[in-house]
Amino acid sequence: MSFQDILFYIFSAILVVSALGVITVRNPVNSALLLVLAFVTCAGLWLLLEAEFLAIALVLVYVGAVMVLFLFVVMMLDINLDRLREGFWKWFPFGAVVALIMVAEMSMVLMGKYFGLEEMPVPRSQDADYSNTRELGRLIYTEYVYAFELAAVLLLVAMVAAIALTLRHREDKKSPNPSKQVKVRKEDRLRIVTMPAEKRE
């Protein structure tokens, strides 16, 4: 067994255990942290597949940005665990039967002959000067440019929707309006009162 195989089994074992943990632990914060662990080990697996850029992007984007934000949200929300678990045991038998059938069906197809090493041989490893970052960049801006641009539009939709759903114009807010402040004239603020001079006693 080569060093790469050993690494693969270590990463896979951690990945499977942490993924199971995500859906079984009680505390949502632990669950989110386990998801971070799952992402990191997944990035390790991608490195073994020679997808270096994607592995680093996964750590930077998902672990570094998305999951940290997610953790903040989970910590700030007061999640009532008992209410979330309400009705779990009531529906458990039904859900378990459906899940078992699906797992059995999917493992019949996914395991064994259709996706074995004979059907899908190990890809040839690339030369040392091969850059998959360059390949990725080339593909995104040529062959996949249409889908890439559309994905950008999708993010724009998400932005518009998020602003539309959360922005509120409050009538009673006390924040200053800079453009009004700049336009202010002397007459608006200052009143010159002419008074007759009074004699000294």
Added chain:
Amino acid sequence: MNFIPPDFAPASSEIFMLIMVCVVMLADLTAGDNRRYVAYLLTQVTLLGCAVLTFVSFSTEVKQTFYGMYVDDAMADILKLMVYGTVSAVLVYSHSYISDRGLLKGEFFSLILFATLGMMVMISASHFLTLYIGLELLSLSLYALVALRRDSIVATEAAMKFFVLGALASGFLLYGMSMVYGATGTLHVSQLAQIIQSEASSKEVLVVGLVFIVAGISFKLSAAPFHMWAPDVYQGAPTAITLFIGSAPKFAAFGFVMRLLIEGLGEMVSDWQGMLVILAILSMAVGNIAAIAQTNIKRMLAYSTISHMGFLLLGFISADSNGYSSALFYVIAYVLMTLGTFAMIMLLCRSGFEAENINDFKGLSKRNSWYAFVTLLLMLSLAGIPPMIGFYAKFSVLQAVVNAGYIWLAVAAVLFSLIGAFYYLRIIKLMYFDEPENTEVLTPNNDVKILLSANGFAVLALGIFPQALMSLSLYAIQNSM
């Protein structure tokens, strides 16, 4: 490294649409609160411009660009023109409704245009990636539109259900697509058909992928047993948004099924035919029987949609160009009827009052005999009674099913549509034989008045002379297969 730039010309309408969405957003930002008419007019101009671009570049042959990710053919152009017309009509119908309820914001228009762009992408997609991104573009905009009325608890709940179930359906679809990719090694719709034909891929993996894809599609079509979201969303969303969800996306869904199941996985027809038979018969049963018990008109129409989707699936089951063109005819007829019906519901609404109960239709003929007559035409058409367009649509779909040899399925479909006739005729009874509960005079704007009358007339006229529309549908299918 040599780079050949793709041909942008076939996608000119999509590019124009994207530019104009940004223009609408910026124009609305600068226009200020009291001039929302700017965004409305710009949106209509955008749809008109897209229609002109699509019409001018109407292609009689199949053109691919963007490295095989985008396809332009007669079916795509015809479906897109239908989508523009429908969205434009939706905006006319819902203008006064949304301005009464404070929803007349720039985001309303930009989200509707984004959704329209998503539909256009779906209709012209020839790659799994673009099919999926188009679908997400449409769905995300729809989720936001449903939730746009933030102070309404029902709308928020509906949006939540819509979002969670929609995400689940997308997951199903993606999983199925990944299976198909695993078996064939391609995501291009046209290459997929060739690879499956050459039998170089394992059939079992493909079938598992197909099951997930069909499940995902039926979620999006709201076909039973994946229909649970439809009644809640139809009821909870503001009526203008319900009208939008119930109309134009059906064209996109038709295009999606055509690209994915027929063009891509057409070689597996014997596998998906059986699945569609189950979906169709369940949809017709659930839709028609559950609708009888409803007292909320929007909920009733949601169940009616489910049953109509069952009929639509009948057209695909026959798996020949006659069947597909009758399915296209059915979609056009269905959208025409839905537009009119929801426009009538919005007509009965006032500011501060939602017409949601079927009792709101009571005595409509005494309040306004013309609109009662238009509703009569629409209800007869939905029930499938000659000489309305709904009858001919059902007739042609059933003919295709009988030709394919599924006579028992046609008999069942007729029986279910007989059951369904009850709840459409109940509305007619309420309108003509009951006393009105309020006697307020209906005062629609002139544009709504003209469009609604034209809509009712089209339902009647296209039912008497269906040949032109039928040959258009047949032309669309034959020139793109």
